[in-house]
Every structure is written in C-alpha cells, then in structure tokens.
Amino acid sequence: MAQPAETNCPDKNRSDGGFSETTSQFPSKARIRQSGLPDIWPYIRRQRRDILVILCCTFALGAIFHFMRTPQYRSEASLEVTKVQPFPVETITSPAGTDIEKRFLHTQGEILQSRALAERVAERLNMLKDDAVLIALTGGRANDSRDAEHRKNRVIQKLREGLSVHLSDKSQIIGLSFESPDPALSRAVTNAYIAAFVTANVQQQFDSTRYAQRLLTERLREMRKELAYAEKALNKYARQHDLLRAGGTAMGEADDTQQSMLGAALGQINEVLGEARAARIEAQSRWEAVVDSDPLTSPEVLASPAIQQLLQRQANVEAELEKGNAIYLPDHPDIRRLQAERKALKSQISRLANTIRASIGETYQAALTRENELVMQLRNLRGESLDENDASVAYNILAREAAAKRSQYRALLDRYNGLNNSSNTVQNNIAVIDEASLSMEPSSPRLLISGAVALMAGFALAAVWTLWRSQGDDTLRMSQDLSDKIGLPVLGMIPASEAGLSPMQELENGRSALSEAYNALRTALTHSTAKGLPPVLLITSVQAGEGKSVTSYAIALAFARLGVNTLLVDVDLRRPALHHLLDCLNDDGLSRALEEGVDPLGFIKPAGKNHLFRLTAGPVPDNPTDLLSDPRFETFLDNARLYHEVVILDGPPVVGLADAPIIGSLADGTILVTEANRTTIRACETAAERLRCANNYLLGTVLTKFTARSVGRHLSYQDREYWRYGVGARAFDAVPAGRV
Secondary structure (H helix, E strand, C coil): CCCCCCCCCCCCCCCCCCCCCCCCCCCCHHHCCCCCCCCHHHHHHHCHHHHHHHHHHHHHHHHHHHHHCCCEEEEEEEEEECCCCCCCCCCCCCCCHHHHHHHHHHHHHHHHCCHHHHHHHHHHCCCCCCHHHHHHHHCCCHHHCCCHHHHHHHHHHHHHHHEEEEECCCCCEEEEEEEECCHHHHHHHHHHHHHHHHHHHHHHHHHHHHHHHHHHHHHHHHHHHHHHHHHHHHHHHHHHCCCEECCCCECCCCCCCCCEHHHHHHHHHHHHHHHHHHHHHHHHHHHHHHCCCCHHHCHHHHCCHHHHHHHHHHHHHHHHHHHHHHHCCCCCHHHHHHHHHHHHHHHHHHHHHHHHHHHHHHHHHHHHHHHHHHHHHHHHHHHHHHHHHHHHHHHHHHHHHHHHHHHHHHHHHHHHHHHHHHCCCCCCCEEEEECCCCCCCCCECCHHHHHHHHHHHHHHHHHHHHHHHHHCCCECCCHHHHHHHHCCCEEEEEECCECCCCHHHHHHCCCCHHHHHHHHHHHHHHCCCCCCCCCEEEEEECCCCCCHHHHHHHHHHHHHHCCCCEEEEECCCCCCCHHHHHCCCCCCCHHHHHHHCCCHHHHCEECCCCCEEEECCCCCCCCHHHHHHCHHHHHHHHHHHHHCCEEEEECCCCCCCCHHHHHHHHCCEEEEEEECCCCEHHHHHHHHHHHHHCCCCEEEEEEEEECHHHHCCCCHHHCHHHHHCCCCHHHHCCCCECCC
8 A cells, every 4th residue: 555645735534435544645745766867868769850960960060170171281200308417416305206207308398388499490490581481380471460579479379389299207208299281391390399409408508507607606705705704703712712622722723523621631630530549548448457456467567578577586586585494594694685685676576567557647648638639629620611611602603603614615615616527518418219200191180080079079969959858858758757756656557559559449359468558557456555446436637638538448447357347437527538438429427417416327327348337427517616516426426336346437637627636535546647758747746736635545647658669768578568478469569559
C-alpha cells in the first residue's frame, strides 16, 4: 500500500470501507528526489534535423573560412642554450638544479620574444625601410603607416605575433619558428632571430663584465676605507686601555693567538704558586713530624751524618764503659773519664737534634710566607684581569668588526682578480642545432584541422541548442519522471497501439501488447491497497485525449475476463466517449437519470462481454457539476457497490474542471492517466495537487502511449516485446509501432 503524503490541503475523514486514508499517501514535494539533467537522447532525436542543419552550416562556414585565409609558411630552427657563469659570484642557496635550469630556459624564451630582440631583427633585415619586406610581412600596403614610429611598432608587432618559442622540460633545446605568408621571409626572419639572439647574448656578457668591474672597483674603494677606519679604531682603543700582548704590542696589532701582558703574568704566578704550595705542604709535613716528639725519633734527624757520628761515638764509649765497670771500681779514673765523655756526647747529640728540628720549622715558616705572598699577588692580578676583561668587551666588538671588514675586503679582492682574468674571454653558450630551412608547403590553414574545428564548433552549438531546448521541455517521457519528479507511483505503462489497428481492435486480442499491459495494470490495482482492489475506481486524466476512456474500458474488460462482475460508468458528462467506444446509443444514461430523479441502475445494460456491464453518460446536461454534486449521485455509487464487484468510472480530465475532484472524493480510489511525450510535469503536478486537495485517494498514475524509442535508449523491459512474451509473440513483429 502506498504511504501517506504531506499536503497543504484540508483533509476529511472518510467512511468508504477503509480504502483511503485521512491524508494523502504520497511523499511531499520536499522529499521527492531531485533529478539532474534530463535524459538528453530523446531531445537529440527530436532535434536531429536542427542538429544536422547546425553541423552543415558550421562545416560550410569552416570551409569558406579555410579557403579565404591566406596560406602561412612556417620556418623552424633549434638552439642549444647552456647556463654559464660569466664571472665569479657569491654562493646563493637555490632550489634543485632542474628548477634553476627550467627558470633559465624560460628566461631565454622570454628574451627571444622580447621587443628589444624584435627591433634587432627588424634593423638587421632593413624592415623599417624596405617596403617589399614590410608588405610580405604585414600582408598590406607599405604606405599605410602614418609615421615612422607607427611603422616601427607595426613591424615589431607582426614579428612578435609570428614568432613561436618552444621550450623542453627534459633538455636544453629551444625550438624557434616564424610564420608568414612568404616562405623566404619566414626563413630569413628565423635566421635573423638566431643571429640577433647570439649577438645579444655576447653583448650582454660584455656589458655584464664591464658593469661588474665598475661595481667591484667602487666597492673595493669603499671597503678599503671602512677596513682602515676599523683597524685604527681597534688599535686606538687597545692603547688607551693598555691592552698589550706578551710581545709588547697592542692587542689587535698582532695575531689573536698571543696573550696579553696581564694574562701572561697570571699564568706565571699561577705556576709559581703551585710550586710554592707544594713546597709548603712538604715543609709542613716535615715540621709536623718533629714538632711534638723526641727529635731523636725523627727519621730526618737520624738521617743527619753528624748525628750518626755522635751516636756511633756514644755507642763506643758505652761499650768501653761497660768493659771498665767489669774490671775497675766506679772510682777508677778511666771509669770517670768514660762517664764524662758519655755525658758530653749526649749533650752534643741533644743540641744537634734541636738545631735540626729548628731548621725544619724555619723552612716551613719560609715556605708558608712565600705561599701567602704569592696568593696576595694573584688576588691583585685577578682584580686587574677583571678590569681588563671589562675593557675587552668593547675591544672584542671592534675586533669582530675589523675581522668582518677584512674578510669582505679579501673576498671582493678575489672576485675582482677573477673578473679581470676572465674579462678578455667570452663564453658562447648558444649552439645552433638546426638552421631555418625554406618551407615548401603551407603550415596553415590545414583542411583537416579546419574541418575538425568546424565540426567541433558545430557539435558545441548543437549541444548548446539541445540543452537549451531540453531545459525548457518538461514533458513526461517515462515512468521515472513520474516517480522521481512528481512523487506519484506508476501502476502501469501502456504502449502505443500498433499502426493500422485501433485500441479496441488490439484489446479484442488477449495476447496483444496492449492487452498484456492492461493485464499488468489489473494486477497492480488488485494489490494497490492493503485490503485489495477498491470497489469504485475513478479513471481521470490531466487533460483530454490522453487515453482515459480506453484505459477505463480496458481495466473493466480485464476484470470481466477474470469473471469479476464489473460495471463501466461514463461520468464524463461534458464530453462522453464510452458510447463511441462500444458503438451504442447514448439516449438513456447517467445524466438523464439524475435529471429526472430516477435510479441510474435502471439504465445499466450489458456491454457485450461476459460479466461486463455499461452505463453511458447520456445527453450533455446544462450544468454537469451540479448533477455530480447531487446526493443522488453518491447514492447511486453506494448502490452500485452492492450489485457489482468493481465499478469503473470513466471521469472527465482534471485541469480546468471541478468534476473530477468531486467524483474522486466519492470514489474509493483514483487513477490519473498521463500521456507520454505530451503531458507536462507541471500539469501533472497541478492535477495531482487538485485531487489531493479534494480528498481523493490517489492510487497512482498510468503512463499511456508509451514507446521505448521515445526514452532515447534501448530498454528491453519497456519494449513491446515485453508484452509479447510467450508462444506466437513474433506474430506482431510485422506491424510497426505507432501512436494512437
């Protein structure tokens, strides 16, 4: 079952058996998928004559333009241009070499196309005075120039317009060509361009060298003055602040590796202080070893030769005294002499040991005094050194400035010497690969190119023409237009009837393409709602002549063939057509019954088919809308539901009339018939909106008179063969497809 849709129209509750909803079942316009450009092929088919005329006209114009153009002859040459350095230059950070080469070649190409080089060529070929050359170049008169300046500008303009330069990204080859009406002139101008380019390149190198020499000379003179001023300022500052080196020179007069006087003194004092501190430490160790102990226990005292001799003598006296005590009495003179001598030796040893210890203490005191004196000197020199460092800040700045000036002067001098060495030689970086030759065939215009351009222009104009026509054409072509652009489901697509056969004749054959299409529509209607087929169906159309009456009859006939009791009612009271289709009288019908107040069921008659009944419209009334709005018409429809399983209402078209919305509001479902290749999308939208606003339950649409060729592409499932599936399908191939 189709889904309800949003609508801005008022809605009503219905009680018609549950076949309709309180809101319309279709999506709103905001939710309809916007389609892109329309399928262009149908428009191409319809505009094929205009397209053919456009192509023929553009081709003819191209041919006329081709034969009216003056033949042009092109002379070509090629040069090899390499990048050289005419004189030493500073090293500059640049991109990769390939980019540099590309920029160089592009620069050379711009030089070839410059006005200055064109003036050289004009002067070389005497174009500014030779009328014959000017006529051959411009293709006009030589005396048409107002003055010499105008003549010169015209010649230069023609030279630059005829010149073409071709650069290669993979080599250093530059292609050069010139095009003019005279082949000899083209060759002469091309060769003149080559000669002028080589001459200009050599002249540019000479000019660049002279300019560089003049520039470097001036710069060297300025740099010499700046260097002298920087050196003088540096030396003056060094002398003012006594920043002298160890050799006696001022800082800045000699190389920077020499130390200042103060720095040398600091170094010497540091060295002497180290030695004095080592001597003091050694003396202190000796003194601490003897100051608080017996001197005779000190190794240094014992190591004295005098102490050793006295100790030896004391040992000898002790030995003699021990022997004498064993022989003599204590009062013996020898014993007394030995005891006196021993006492004298001990006294000497003691005095000598104390003397040695005092000498060690004096040595330590002398070393300590020396160390303290050196420390004081070092402290004084450090203060002076800090003062010197403060003064060296400005000195270092001046020294760096002088060094920078010295380096710049040296670099400029090297460049100047190198430029003088290369000034007498010129490097020719241009080599002629191919000289210009005489062209025997014109390079333009070419017939194939002119024809191709004319055809391309024709196709472009034809495409613009077709697109312009297609943008203004919103005619329905296929079912996708209804579903995508309008949002209406397509219940069926009815093919156009075959040529030579009327729709009624085709419907008599149950296996015809038309019958099979309406059988498919019957199946779609059977499943159009959740409760099956609505009992009362209104068949209407956007406008007259779209096949709604044939569709109404075909649907009724399709259900009757299934054994369904079907009633076909012609409710188009303004322009009835059912009696024409069935070839019957229209005297007694719906309008007469409603006007006379009788039951229309009494005018129902068999339609000549089993289970199929008809009720014609009757005579055309004065006011059909009033009759259809009469409650008796609604009563008739309710009674028809009781006696017939399906009631098919062949209604009037929607656009411009109020009849169809009124009838649709009483029916259980409405089907909108649209004709392919005739009904517009805007008209279909308007009709569907009117039906929705009248609370019609719109089941969907039927696309009639459809042909696969009108779609603009081959769609096998939409071809007539689709409705001829089965045995004997080829029986219809002999009849070509046409329109009703």
